[in-house]
Amino acid sequence: MSSAVATPPAPAGTPLTKKILTADHPTWCPGCGDFAVLASFYRVLEKLQYPHEKIVTFAGIGCSSRFPYFVNTHGGHFIHGRALPFAAGISLGNDELHVFVFGGDGDGFSIGGNHLTHTARKNVRLTYVIMDNSVYGLTKKQTSPTSPIGFKSKTDPWGAIDQPINPMRTLLNSGATFVARSHATQVNHMTEMMLRAARHDGFSVVEILSECVEFFEGAFDAAVPRKGGTWTLIDEKKNDHSPEDAQRHDPTDEVAAFKLAGQAWPGAFGVFYENKSRATKNALEADLIRKAKERTKGAADLALLQSTFAKMR
Amino acid sequence: MSSAVATPPAPAGTPLTKKILTADHPTWCPGCGDFAVLASFYRVLEKLQYPHEKIVTFAGIGCSSRFPYFVNTHGGHFIHGRALPFAAGISLGNDELHVFVFGGDGDGFSIGGNHLTHTARKNVRLTYVIMDNSVYGLTKKQTSPTSPIGFKSKTDPWGAIDQPINPMRTLLNSGATFVARSHATQVNHMTEMMLRAARHDGFSVVEILSECVEFFEGAFDAAVPRKGGTWTLIDEKKNDHSPEDAQRHDPTDEVAAFKLAGQAWPGAFGVFYENKSRATKNALEADLIRKAKERTKGAADLALLQSTFAKMR
Amino acid sequence: MVSPNTPETPGGTERSSVAPRSIKDVVIRLAGNSQDGIQAVGGFLARLAGRSEQDVMTYMTIPSTISGGPSIFQVRMGTGDILSAGDRADMLVAFYQHSYDAHVSSLRPGGVLLYDSDHVKPVEEDRRFTSVACPITSATVEALGGTAKDKGKNMFVLGLIARIFDLDVAKLTTLIRERFAGKNEDIVRNALLGFDAGYAWPQNNLRDLFYRFEAIDQAVARSGRPQITLDGNSAIAYGFIAAGVRYGAGYPITPWSSIMETLRTELPKYGGIFVQCEDEIASISTALGFSYTGSVAITGSAGPGLSLKMEALSWATMAEMPIVVVNVQRGGPSTGMPTNVEQSDLMQAIYGSHGDTPRVVLAPKNVEDCFYTAMEAVRIAREYSTPVLLLTDQGLSSRIEAFDEPDLPKLMIDAKVDRSERSADFKPYPLDRVTRHAPAGSRIASGKYPTVTGLEHDELGHPTGSPKLHAQMNAKRREKIKALAATLPAPEHSGEAEGDVLLVTWGSNWGPGREALARVQAAGIKGGHMHIRHVHPLPNGLEAVFARYRRIVVAELNDEGVYGFGQLALMLRARLANPAIVSVCKTDGLTFKVSELVAGIARHIGHAALLESVGTARPSPLAAR
Amino acid sequence: MVSPNTPETPGGTERSSVAPRSIKDVVIRLAGNSQDGIQAVGGFLARLAGRSEQDVMTYMTIPSTISGGPSIFQVRMGTGDILSAGDRADMLVAFYQHSYDAHVSSLRPGGVLLYDSDHVKPVEEDRRFTSVACPITSATVEALGGTAKDKGKNMFVLGLIARIFDLDVAKLTTLIRERFAGKNEDIVRNALLGFDAGYAWPQNNLRDLFYRFEAIDQAVARSGRPQITLDGNSAIAYGFIAAGVRYGAGYPITPWSSIMETLRTELPKYGGIFVQCEDEIASISTALGFSYTGSVAITGSAGPGLSLKMEALSWATMAEMPIVVVNVQRGGPSTGMPTNVEQSDLMQAIYGSHGDTPRVVLAPKNVEDCFYTAMEAVRIAREYSTPVLLLTDQGLSSRIEAFDEPDLPKLMIDAKVDRSERSADFKPYPLDRVTRHAPAGSRIASGKYPTVTGLEHDELGHPTGSPKLHAQMNAKRREKIKALAATLPAPEHSGEAEGDVLLVTWGSNWGPGREALARVQAAGIKGGHMHIRHVHPLPNGLEAVFARYRRIVVAELNDEGVYGFGQLALMLRARLANPAIVSVCKTDGLTFKVSELVAGIARHIGHAALLESVGTARPSPLAAR
């Protein structure tokens, strides 16, 4: 097996650059929105400068879920729709890691929808990025839970008829403590949102509208000014007691966030909700351990099990 | 096999009574809240007087999911957490049936959470009754997704630490077109809620707080006046243009329903949300069939397939 | 622009003066990128073969990139039974350098290498083939005029091939018109322009590469019905429709998706519904709900999705609810090799669910059989009120074959739901008879309505903890599957009835298996070939057949496992305890080459000469003589 | 109140004057309702036996109602190896009429029927037993005074039993005090009052029902460590802790839940975490995430939940991620018989996932072995970087046994996560060595971080579509499991080394199997018994052993299947192609009775006398002589 080496590796302090972080060449179709998400993510990591070995990128299955192959960090991909509980294991198993999960709208809202809710309500510390293209990309154009009514896919050749989910409401309801929305054509905004999500102490999620040029061209043009769309940023409350501030969005206000999520398409972009006070699952479990150790006076493992067995005589 | 008989059975018009509808003797613990739900359901069926053979009661697995055994109608129980997609098949497979699904909080919000969302957003016509006891009953006292923080269970002997879901918000967000809440100690109210749910043309759901006397005694006393609790009914808008009416709850208003769902425990009871205008999945699929038949000029099945094969020569 | 290997043909000479050489069949491999529309060429050839009462079989690879990337389409066509898509090609059409590099090794000695001289530079020294340099790209651009770019290259190549193999131009032209019917008139014109240019090119450049398929042996009985040309997944979808299936549910996954897409599109015409669900668990649940209303429903997936269906399948056994579940097998484990072929899900199909779950597993042998197996699966599910798994594979799913149109007026099932009133003694789970559920909506004369359940139950469906009933009901569920086994026909068995070796195949290995037997017999070895379509339960009576051979070689596309046996071999050994049963296994994601089977047999029976013969490549029938 | 069958004993006579009769062991069945606390009586007896260096084994049924309802607890205790909980009882304590009605048939001729005369009216004519009428209810109420109602009946019965079998009262009293330590002092007092009243009752009423267990044979080597008394599920949970497991995830299901409840409660003390997830898929996913961080994690469930884990298990094989998955088997299929025992998930354990997924399956033979098998499972998972399934069953889960305390200082594993820097040539999936993942957090000297994936991959974990690599990696995953097989010890094999019959068992059938062998040998038949703990891969070398017997009878608690063989028998036949391998199967939800095994053997070897002997019930050692 690979053993620890005597010769020093690249010094631990070497700054992380895009070059270092780049792994394989992405296999996405030319023009796919996911390229821009990847580019922004490199920038996020450049800004964060976490120790290289402590970054983990994981994913489910889908075009978007190929993400980890293109990022040179620990990581990989799991099965379709189940990346979140897997990532919860990573985060809780080693509290020092910085865990990023990537996936698509099908992976996250269809097969994986329930894991989203339960990982989020527990507030496991990790950052989840949903690259929503409103279609199943990898399997070549079936209706996804975010496909709008009327979208013509291979499973709805006459146009989709089922009401799609509202991603922002779903994320807000999940119990996530940081919920933001961005667009793959807005690299700076994406970078900012992912950066804030990464810095959030808890379960943070960013939904990024990322166009599938192959199977749903133009899906998100309504938010792209150069294609005649409107790009509306959420004006966040500054708490400066100014009269304008009263009009601004308070990201701690669930009802306001819910309303915002109900706006007409293409809606607004930015941070919908942020709750900095809820304890993470990581902290809660650490607390259980601390209390248990207090009760057992920090007894060593062997002594603990021996005393348990002694009670069974 | 059982064959159609020549002798007439009990005349089709015989009114359905509790006696006719009663099957096995319930195996619930004495005092279990589920008895009252069952009693109310008999009353609902007595009022509805559907043809006996067209009523179907199905369930997942759990104490509450034993329900169908105690109701003498077509029905049964499926596997844990998957009763909704099964019931969707029943409803879409035979549009004439009246489909009722029963289950617990674990069945519906834990393992089955995602099916709730997707069956509801499609607005499949059926009525779903969640008997929420905030605990896993059948498996003998583990924390459920609705167990409050601090609840001492076998899996949280020191008291639950994970934030529970908010059932009403979850149901509202699911896309259900009728969402109501009741309490097993309020037989009249339960009956009314289930009756309205059954009459609703779409996916209707009623959450009933139903105490597990064995593993979570007193869980819902806060809403039981004779135990010092408060029973708050939702005052529904009457659209009578009176000044009082402005204060009343408009069940078509999603934001209002969301707010109501956020009230402090034990909250209010009644109809949170009702949307009478969204087409059901049943209707949408019937429409697809109608259009397809129009295009093929109602050709017989054999002719249809023959013409398809002719195109493959 | 003719390669040094082909004699110069002076332009303008009437080519029709050269007599075509007669061949039995030919394997043509088109290698390009998936954007090049080479699948379309294959499709036209396949359909032409169908309309010419010829046989045809295709094979394609799917690029691992998400869209675009290198891709091949191979078609074998000719006179008489075409059993496999061919180990190696007689003609390679290479669109790009990478196509040439990757595929030249697949060409048989003496075969024709036709390459786009605008893109490919072949190894000059390589004199094994008849090399034809053709400026496919520029000739196409020239033929179509400026705007079309190289979009018509595929039609140009189709024209080339039509001329070289003296195909029926009138029929091909009709096919092209049909294909683009309803499209922009420009598209049709461009397609035909490209085709004509390609057709004209050999006339002026390589007159004597000119072949014709042998005349059809009129003695070989055909059904008299026209042939139809389609792929395995479509055959399954239409087989279900013919069997009266009107309801289904599924979730996308490669290579299953096209079955659900076809059913979603077709079923409404038949008054049916196909639901796209949120996952595979919901899909089988919804399908079971449909079945509960009285019409056998279907669902399906590939490996990962099948794993998710195992719990509900266990319910289907316990509740005795009919359902058909398709598994289009691909490379595993896990996400594995999603666009490759494998047969590694057999044991899961039989045993993947918890508890004792006797159920039925069928596997079609070719595209035509996909249709009939789908029908049979539905019939069995209905008659025995049981789940049936239909194991097809990625190879069959996209392979195109021509076969006699099924006799629909005879076959088509009108599956009416029986909602008649049931007599007072109705029991959903009688111990002495096969379960026939009373679908919801049926009145029950006794007024006691039945319960359908996954708990162990008594004859009325009420849950029971009775040891005796559990044992009895387990026996009931097992015995009905044994009763089915007793009705199964003996498997197809060809070659000698006894001898040195019996080759056993299942699924899509049927074709290579039959060809392998012919080769083994040609080498003077006494051998037979048995093909098993009913993989579980196995038909009765195999003991006696197997006993007549020295070695039973079971060939399958899965791993030899920790005990050295493939999955069907394992089941055969378990059932028969016959130590002569051995395995030829592989998991490289590709279908069996006939030569691999022959080599495997040779090794198992210790036949050095046969083994050696496999190493020597046989020359192509196209080779200059 | 003495029954007509026992001689009147005049009150006041000193009972100690009667000498106790010596017995080897006794089976006592307590039959009442689950509220009666009869489990507690069983628990005290079991722990007493543990502290007395005696052997003990218990068996209980769980009522099918949700809480409350008829329930039994059976305890067998005595000197020497207790291998099974006993086919029939020597003493029945019947609390109610329904208890008497349901269980009197389980009493051996000459056994003691002790019934609560306040509730039970036995059949007067039945003279097969020593009937003792005891007003358990009223005597308890009298002893405890008005308020206590009949809550202390169980302690009264414990006292009765203690007196009849001359148990160590001092130790029992200590146990009672320990048990209620921390509880209200009233509770302890009431318990002791009840006990004393029960203990005093025979003194005055049935002096000569008086037995004592044979002295312990000091020659039989004990470890010198004290015995501990616990159930199988607890033994597994503590086995994991001893093996260094600190992380796990699960979802409740009977009879698995108590393992997760124990780990959830215990792990924080060890700095670990157990997560209750939303379902079984999330559970195994979270556990795999834990394993990915470098410490082998565990999950588990029963049948329905195992079915849900099959997809992720396939990933674990592909990604070569270690994990241990417990399956506490219960009656299937589907929800089946959730509180009954069965062994019908073996084939699923081996083959339930899609694709070729070589993996490891272990099955403990008794409660003690639950501990050691749990430890072994973790070791194998770690060493071979593979998923391991631990198949226990409902019977073992709740059965209480006493066994020598494990030698923790020697056994305990300190599983430190290795996050040291990996050298530049680090590859997660080397073709020539077993995978050792570099957990996240480890630096990689090359600066190239590894990818862990469910797609087929190259040595670095990058996805590949290469046919060759897929075949190589499949072989790699298979060969490491074969390498493990080569290290496995020969299975436990007792009795004759050759002969007429070899009885093969797995899982909890070990005990009944050993007793059955003794009976078969006693009948003069040459036979052996082999018990297989490593059910997959099987240890090597079975061929030679099996070849020495005329018949190999494999006994298991599952259905005989469509081919007539149980699940392990099927695997043995597949591997060895030995037609002498036959099955004794049953699925009535109950553990094997020794007599059932003996009868099965007798039938298979055609031994009429043996078969007949099974029919004749042997008298109880308690019978009046």
Ligand SMILES: Cc1ncc(C[n+]2csc(CCOP(=O)(O)OP(=O)(O)O)c2C)c(N)n1
């Ligand atoms: C259990 C399972 N079901 C289905 C699939 C097939 N599958 C792969 S990716 C995918 C969905 C892709 O859509 P999305 O998650 O939106 O990602 P995108 O490709 O659009 O980025 C599906 C259905 C699978 N791999 N596993």
Ligand SMILES: Cc1ncc(C[n+]2csc(CCOP(=O)(O)OP(=O)(O)O)c2C)c(N)n1
């Ligand atoms: C796949 C699967 N997992 C777990 C179980 C075990 N199980 C049965 S019921 C139940 C939950 C019961 O809780 P709930 O749904 O709230 O119903 P209640 O008993 O409280 O009415 C569980 C976990 C199962 N039957 N199947």
Ligand code: SF4
């Ligand atoms: S198919 Fe769509 S989502 Fe996938 S890589 Fe191509 S453009 Fe992107």
Ligand code: SF4
């Ligand atoms: S355990 Fe609880 S939920 Fe179940 S029947 Fe008893 S009281 Fe009702």
Ligand SMILES: [Mg+2]
């Ligand atoms: Mg998508």
Ligand SMILES: [Mg+2]
């Ligand atoms: Mg509950």
